[in-house]
Amino acid sequence: MRIGLLGFGVVGKGLYDLTQSREDMQVAKVLCLEDITLPDAQVTHDFNDILRDETIDTVVEAMGGLHPAYEFVRAAMEAGKNIVTSNKALVNAYYDDLIPLAQEKGLLFRCTAAVGGGICWLSELERARRAQEITGVWGIMNGTCNYILDNMTRNGLGYGEALKQAQALGYAEADPTADVEGFDTWNKCIISANVAFGVSLEKDGVPVSGISRIAAEDVENFKAHGYVCKLIATGKKLEKGISAYVQPTLFPQGALEAAVPMNYNLISLEGSASGRQSLYGQGAGRYPTAYNVLQDCVDELAGRGFYGPCGEKTAVCNEEKLCYYIRGNADAWLESNKAEAWGNAVVTGPVAVAEAHAWLQNHPEAFLAAIAK
Amino acid sequence: MRIGLLGFGVVGKGLYDLTQSREDMQVAKVLCLEDITLPDAQVTHDFNDILRDETIDTVVEAMGGLHPAYEFVRAAMEAGKNIVTSNKALVNAYYDDLIPLAQEKGLLFRCTAAVGGGICWLSELERARRAQEITGVWGIMNGTCNYILDNMTRNGLGYGEALKQAQALGYAEADPTADVEGFDTWNKCIISANVAFGVSLEKDGVPVSGISRIAAEDVENFKAHGYVCKLIATGKKLEKGISAYVQPTLFPQGALEAAVPMNYNLISLEGSASGRQSLYGQGAGRYPTAYNVLQDCVDELAGRGFYGPCGEKTAVCNEEKLCYYIRGNADAWLESNKAEAWGNAVVTGPVAVAEAHAWLQNHPEAFLAAIAK
Numbered sequence: 102m103r104i105g106l107l108g109f110g111v112v113g114k115g116l117y118d119l120t121q122s123r124e125d126m127q128v129a130k131v132l133c134l135e136d137i138t139l140p141d142a143q144v145t146h147d148f149n150d151i152l153r154d155e156t157i158d159t160v161v162e163a164m165g166g167l168h169p170a171y172e173f174v175r176a177a178m179e180a181g182k183n184i185v186t187s188n189k190a191l192v193n194a195y196y197d198d199l200i201p202l203a204q205e206k207g208l209l210f211r212c213t214a215a216v217g218g219g220i221c222w223l224s225e226l227e228r229a230r231r232a233q234e235i236t237g238v239w240g241i242m243n244g245t246c247n248y249i250l251d252n253m254t255r256n257g258l259g260y261g262e263a264l265k266q267a268q269a270l271g272y273a274e275a276d277p278t279a280d281v282e283g284f285d286t287w288n289k290c291i292i293s294a295n296v297a298f299g300v301s302l303e304k305d306g307v308p309v310s311g312i313s314r315i316a317a318e319d320v321e322n323f324k325a326h327g328y329v330c331k332l333i334a335t336g337k338k339l340e341k342g343i344s345a346y347v348q349p350t351l352f353p354q355g356a357l358e359a360a361v362p363m364n365y366n367l368i369s370l371e372g373s374a375s376g377r378q379s380l381y382g383q384g385a386g387r388y389p390t391a392y393n394v395l396q397d398c399v400d401e402l403a404g405r406g407f408y409g410p411c412g413e414k415t416a417v418c419n420e421e422k423l424c425y426y427i428r429g430n431a432d433a434w435l436e437s438n439k440a441e442a443w444g445n446a447v448v449t450g451p452v453a454v455a456e457a458h459a460w461l462q463n464h465p466e467a468f469l470a471a472i473a474k
Numbered sequence: 475m476r477i478g479l480l481g482f483g484v485v486g487k488g489l490y491d492l493t494q495s496r497e498d499m500q501v502a503k504v505l506c507l508e509d510i511t512l513p514d515a516q517v518t519h520d521f522n523d524i525l526r527d528e529t530i531d532t533v534v535e536a537m538g539g540l541h542p543a544y545e546f547v548r549a550a551m552e553a554g555k556n557i558v559t560s561n562k563a564l565v566n567a568y569y570d571d572l573i574p575l576a577q578e579k580g581l582l583f584r585c586t587a588a589v590g591g592g593i594c595w596l597s598e599l600e601r602a603r604r605a606q607e608i609t610g611v612w613g614i615m616n617g618t619c620n621y622i623l624d625n626m627t628r629n630g631l632g633y634g635e636a637l638k639q640a641q642a643l644g645y646a647e648a649d650p651t652a653d654v655e656g657f658d659t660w661n662k663c664i665i666s667a668n669v670a671f672g673v674s675l676e677k678d679g680v681p682v683s684g685i686s687r688i689a690a691e692d693v694e695n696f697k698a699h700g701y702v703c704k705l706i707a708t709g710k711k712l713e714k715g716i717s718a719y720v721q722p723t724l725f726p727q728g729a730l731e732a733a734v735p736m737n738y739n740l741i742s743l744e745g746s747a748s749g750r751q752s753l754y755g756q757g758a759g760r761y762p763t764a765y766n767v768l769q770d771c772v773d774e775l776a777g778r779g780f781y782g783p784c785g786e787k788t789a790v791c792n793e794e795k796l797c798y799y800i801r802g803n804a805d806a807w808l809e810s811n812k813a814e815a816w817g818n819a820v821v822t823g824p825v826a827v828a829e830a831h832a833w834l835q836n837h838p839e840a841f842l843a844a845i846a847k
Contacts, residue, residue: 119605119747219748221598228594232492232768357754360733369754374492374765375592379754381730381742392747395605 115391219389244364294336306417429467488764592762617737667709679790802840
């Protein structure tokens with residue numbers, strides 16, 4: 102395998118390092134904005150050097166962002182090159198475009214590192230689907246949020262202070278929006294549900310609420326009632342259809358999710374034969390992420406492409422009812438659904454996921470967390 | 475794939491059920507002591523009916539026990555049939571015999587359900603080895619022991635009472651020796667280390683101590699010091715060689731291992747690129763176990779055999795030093811290694827694993843648990 106590597110940042114450099122000792126693959130050319138030299142690979146500023154090189158059979162996209170990553174990946178596929186990417190935003194945004202194109206053209210397209218970083222999540226989901234029906238997927242898919250929530254829970258910090266520490270340690274970016282508002286988790290949620298259920302979910306129907314409005318008093322309320330808060334992506338196959346959403350969720354102290362420390366991830370599936378299976382590990386970081394990019398390259402060497410069929414466009418049905426912890430300005434809806442008071446906050450009786458998120462849209466001041474069933 | 479199924483108990487019947495809806499494989503004949511009839515498979519009391527049937531390409535061994543399982547599997551291999559087995563005792567006892575035979579003869583031999591039941595442990599270890607060095611494997615590999623220990627920890631029961639409840643619920647057998655003395659975990663420990671490190675460990679060097687001597691007062695001591703006790707199998711690649719052992723181990727409350735409830739398993743690896751990865755799920759039970767047997771059949775259809783080379787005979791080196799909780803009759807060794815007293819028990823300073831287990835051999839009254847580093 103001769104690889105054209107797009108990007109030489111955290112993941113790209115990691116992949117380059119991991120391929121150094123291998124005989125079955127070689128990074129031949131690297132697209133990189135900086136002026137660096139590598140002993141065994143040509144560095145270029147021009148994507149066309151990779152696109153037009155017929156000896157390059159596989160493009161590894163490790164640039165991140167939507168543009169020009171999409172244009173480059175699409176052009177590489179049009180030129181008959183196989184793709185490995187760790188770019189969750191790209192895969193989610195262009196799922197209906199890139200996956201069918203790969204399958205029409207008989208190209209291999211894998212993106213295991215896009216969900217769960219170094220965890221064998223998508224590849225295990227592919228394996229699980231061969232032998233059973235998957236009825237649910239869920240988990241902690243963002244290390245930044247887990248680090249912040251874990252720090253607030255263990256050390257009683259406020260949100261702002263916990264975020265600042267995460268930034269100082271490199272666990273959160275200077276602009277943390279994509280992580281703390283749940284958008285990163287949302288991309289991973291939709292990709293996971295698509296692969297698990299063999300569909301292409303209508304993305305607009307998947308609500309997301311993040312952790313930026315959580316306060317120290319919320320964490321104290323959770324502790325007092327024996328709960329720990331995590332940001333959770335969920336996909337479920339229910340009688341009425343497929344449910345999918347991202348929201349802070351409360352787990353009993355002692356639950357496996359509650360024990361996930363620092364920036365680790367934990368992702369689970371429920372299968373008709375295996376029951377619950379959970380995978381735990383590093384959801385980000387140079388070598389864990391590059392490890393799964395490398396695994397995808399090994400799988401492509403063995404002829405393995407995407408994890409399943411692209412699947413049909415499918416609307417999301419979030420009628421499932423959950424109880425919610427909500428701290429926000431009271432109104433008629435909140436009053437009528439109130440079951441308990443926890444400090445200044447309310448715990449509702451069972452309300453539909455779609456309904457709770459619709460209410461939240463109109464209450465930008467509020468913080469909401471579902472109570473895990 | 476036409477399957478000759480040996481045994482129609484928990485796992486065998488499970489596999490039969492799971493293959494019903496598949497077009498790529500079929501249980502053609504079943505070896506079973508009882509007089510049953512099946513609509514689509516011939517039931518026989520005579521193994522030769524399966525051995526001599528040239529249309530049967532794969533033998534699935536789900537009988538358990540060493541004999542006649544070994545003789546049947548060996549004869550099937552001599553006759554050119556591929557093997558799938560869930561029998562950890564068989565795979566461990568005849569590792570140096572069956573794995574090289576499969577590789578010499580170009581036969582496929584898989585045993586994913588032998589370690590971790592329904593968890594994708596051995597198959598993920600196979601995947602992990604393709605892309606990195608594995609430096610450690612460890613985990614909770616026996617659901618019976620975990621159920622007993624969890625029940626003692628959560629509900630303050632004594633060992634005898636917890637065992638009785640486990641037996642009543644079907645989580646422990648009438649004769650629980652293989653589980654509670656750690657022999658089942660010992661088989662899984664050695665198979666895991668063999669696959670992870672590409673060796674064939676000398677089994678005599680792998681010490682095992684189980685949970686049958688634990689008492690309610692030990693669990694109280696652990697609680698008072700913030701620990702939870704689990705039965706753990708460990709394999710490590712250290713500078714001096716490979717270390718492997720099975721022993722009760724104390725984890726801080728809040729550690730992932732401490733959160734494993736009921737009869738669940740949690741198995742981990744440490745890899746040079748991925749870092750820690752942990753897999754959680756059902757370590758036993760009809761459909762979880764049969765699920766991994768089915769997965770092995772699917773992998774064999776794709777031409778995948780054993781997880782790696784058999785590896786060379788390798789002596790175990792248990793010089794690694796750990797601190798131990800020991801409750802037993804005091805003697806000079808215990809006195810000289812004593813660092814703290816916890817109730818009637820002693821916590822030692824760092825002592826070599828081999829040394830602690832040698833001492834335990836001469837102290838049949840004692841209970842010992844390592845403190846996880």
